[in-house]
Amino acid sequence: MSGYRTTTVAVPGGDLTVGLWGEGTPSVLAVHGITGSHLSWGAVAARFAAAGGSLAAVDLRGRGRSGELPGPYGMAAHARDCAAVLDALGMDRAVVAGHSMGAFVSLVLGDLYPGKVERILLVDGGPPLPVAPGRTPDEQVADTIGPAAARLRMRFADRQANRDFWRAHPAFKVWTPAIEAYVDYDMTGEEPELRSRVSLDAVSADSADLLTEDALAGAWRRLRRPTEMLRAGRGMLDEPEPLYPDPVPIAARIPVRTLPDANHYTILLGDAPSAEVAAALSRMG
Numbered sequence: 001m002s003g004y005r006t007t008t009v010a011v012p013g014g015d016l017t018v019g020l021w022g023e024g025t026p027s028v029l030a031v032h033g034i035t036g037s038h039l040s041w042g043a044v045a046a047r048f049a050a051a052g053g054s055l056a057a058v059d060l061r062g063r064g065r066s067g068e069l070p071g072p073y074g075m076a077a078h079a080r081d082c083a084a085v086l087d088a089l090g091m092d093r094a095v096v097a098g099h100s101m102g103a104f105v106s107l108v109l110g111d112l113y114p115g116k117v118e119r120i121l122l123v124d125g126g127p128p129l130p131v132a133p134g135r136t137p138d139e140q141v142a143d144t145i146g147p148a149a150a151r152l153r154m155r156f157a158d159r160q161a162n163r164d165f166w167r168a169h170p171a172f173k174v175w176t177p178a179i180e181a182y183v184d185y186d187m188t189g190e191e192p193e194l195r196s197r198v199s200l201d202a203v204s205a206d207s208a209d210l211l212t213e214d215a216l217a218g219a220w221r222r223l224r225r226p227t228e229m230l231r232a233g234r235g236m237l238d239e240p241e242p243l244y245p246d247p248v249p250i251a252a253r254i255p256v257r258t259l260p261d262a263n264h265y266t267i268l269l270g271d272a273p274s275a276e277v278a279a280a281l282s283r284m285g
Contacts, residue, residue, distance in 0.1 A: 003020075003021060003022055003023060003049060004019065004020070004021050004042075004045075004046070004049075005019075005020050006018065006019050006020065006038075006065075007020060009084055009085045009088040009089075010084070010088070011061070011069070011080075011081045011084050013061070013069050013070045014066075014068065014069045014070075015066075015069075016058060016059065016060075016061065016066045016069065016081055016084070016085065017038070017058075017059040017064055017065035017066050018038065018056050018057065018058050018059070018085055018089070019038035019039065019041070019042075019045070019056070019057045019058075019059075020054075020055070020056050021045040021046060021048065021049040021054065021055045021057075022045075022048070022049035022052075022053055022054030022055060023054055024054050025054065025089065025090050025091060026054040026055050026056040026089060026091055026094070027053060027054055027055070027091070027094060027095060027285045028048065028053065028054075028055040028056070028094060028095045028096070028097055028281050028285060029055075029056050029057070029058065029082060029085060029086060029091060029094050029095070029096050029097070030044070030045065030055055030056070030057040030058070030096075030097045030098070030099075030102070031057070031058060031060065031078075031082060031096065031097070031098040031099070031102030031103075031105050031106055031109075032057065032058075032059075032060065032063070032099055032100075032101075032102045033099050033100030033101045033102055033125070034100060034101040034148070034203055034206055034207070035063070035148050035151075035152070035196070035198045035203060036063065036099070036100070036102070036182075037059050037063050037064035037065075037182065037185055037186060037197070038057035038058055038059050038064060039057075039064075039178075039181055039182045039185045040057075040099060040102075040182060040268055040269070041055070041057040041097075041099070041268060042178045042181055042182060042269075043176070043178035043268060043269055043270070043271070043274035044268055044274045044277045044278045044281070045057060045278075046178070047274060047275055047278035048278040048281055048282065051278065051282055053278075053281065053282060053285060055281070056085065056089055056091070058081070058082060058085055060078050060081065060102075060105070060202075061073065061077070061078070061081060061202065062198065062199035062201070062202025062203070062206075063197065063198050063199070063202065064185065064186070064197055065197070067188070067197035067198060067199055071201065071202065071205060072205070073201075073202045073205040073206050073209065074205060074206060074209035074213060074215065075104055075105050075108040075206070075209055075210070075213070075215045075216050075219075076108055076112065076213075076215045078105040078108075078206075079105055079108040079109040079111075079112050079113070079215075080112075082096070082105065082106075082109050083109065083112070083113045083116055086113075086116050087116075091116075092116070093115075093116065093117070093118040094116065094117060094118060095117075095118055095119050095120075095121065095281060095284050095285050096109055096110065096117050096119075096120050096121070097120070097121040097122075097123060097277075097281060098120070098121075098122060098123065098125060098126065099123040099124060099125060099267070099268055100123075100124060100125040100264065101125060101206060101210070102123075102125065103122040103123060103124070103125030103126035103229075104125060104126060104128075104210060104216045106120050106121075106122065106126070107120065107122070107126055107216060107219040107220060107223075107227070108215045108216060108219045110219065110223075110224055110225035110227070111215075111218065111219035111222055111224050112215075112219075114224040114225055117225045118225070118226075118284075119225060119226045119227070119228075119284045120225050120226070120227040120228075121227075121228060121229075121230065121277075121280055121281060121284060122227060122228070122229040122230070122254075123229075123230050123267055123268065123277060124230065124231055124232040124242075124243055124244070124264050124267050125243075126220070126227070126229060127220060127229075127244065127249075127250050128210070128216055128217055128220055129210075129243075129244075131211060137208075137211040137212050138208075140211060148198075148200075148203055149200055149203070149204075151196065152195075152196050152198055152200045152203070153200075154195070154196075155189075155192070155193050155194065155195055156187065156192075156194040156195070157191060157192040157194070158191050158192065158194065159184055159187055159194065161194075162183055162184070162186075162187055162194060163180060163183055163184070166179070166183045169237075169265075170237045170238045170239075171236065171237060171238045171263050171264065171265040171266060172265065172266070172269075173238070174270070174271075176269065176270070176271060178269050178274070179269050182269060185197075186198065223253065223254070227254045228254055228255040228256070228257075228280075228284075229250060229254055229255070229256045229257070230256075230257055230258075230259060230267065230276065230277060230280060231244055231247055231250075231256055231257070231258045231259070232258075232259060232262045232263050232264050232266075232267040232273075233258050233259055233260035233261060233262060233263075234260075234261070234262065234263035234264075235263060235264060236263070236264045236265075237263075238263040238266075242258075242264075243264055257280075259273050259276055261273070262276075
């Protein structure tokens with residue numbers, strides 16, 4: 001995978017795992033979503049590196065091989081961890097790319113540490129999502145983490161059983177090596193009790209932070225760094241309604257481009273959409 005390897009970076013509470021692609025000092029830091037890992041970016045990173053770039057992607061605390069790191073969680077805490085990665089890898093004025101919750105983290109990183117960030121690419125995330133009509137913030141947190149919590153409590157007899165679970169996911173109509181690597185990496189434990197590496201405490205705390213704290217809302221108001229967005233034209237489960245159904249208010253503030261055939265997962269892990277994201281990063285770098 002284009003020189004892929006991993007390293008660790010010391011942060012409060014332990015070591016954060018970081019995936020690296022390409023040669024030399026990375027020019028891009030990529031940040032994954034709420035139940036993802038650095039291999040969410042595997043397809044994009046391999047294409048970016050094959051074109052001569054170098055990219056680092058972090059396992060946020062509570063996910064991947066950073067799954068055992070304790071809290072505090074929240075967007076500001078993740079931004080501090082990402083700033084430590086930038087410093088440890090010698091990444092001065094990096095392009096920061098974030099998918100889903102990673103896009104929220106990227107905005108907060110650019111807000112808290114503008115001197116470390118050159119530009120920001122938001123991938124189907126970033127602009128704050130409003131509380132749904134008729135729901136309280138606590139109820140929306142429960143709505144958000146319910147499906148994730150159910151999956152995180154599941155146990156799998158072996159890696160193939162986990163692959164079969166994901167193959168049935170409506171977002172993945174085409175199975176690729178990047179998807180398989182991503183879902184395999186998430187497994188930990190011993191057969192027949194394999195489980196996700198993702199901490200439910202981290203997912204719960206981060207979901208609450210997005211709706212109740214001001215770090216993200218303030219970062220979006222201020223937008224201290226040049227920012228643009230790639231938006232999936234389809235939703236979390238490949239439904240026609242995308243996560244961001246109306247791009248007009250967003251486009252009034254930052255450039256937005258929609259990938260009409262991508263959904264929330266395949267915008268990173270699908271072959272054609274991942275090429276579009278890699279090309280956007282090459283233009284920004």
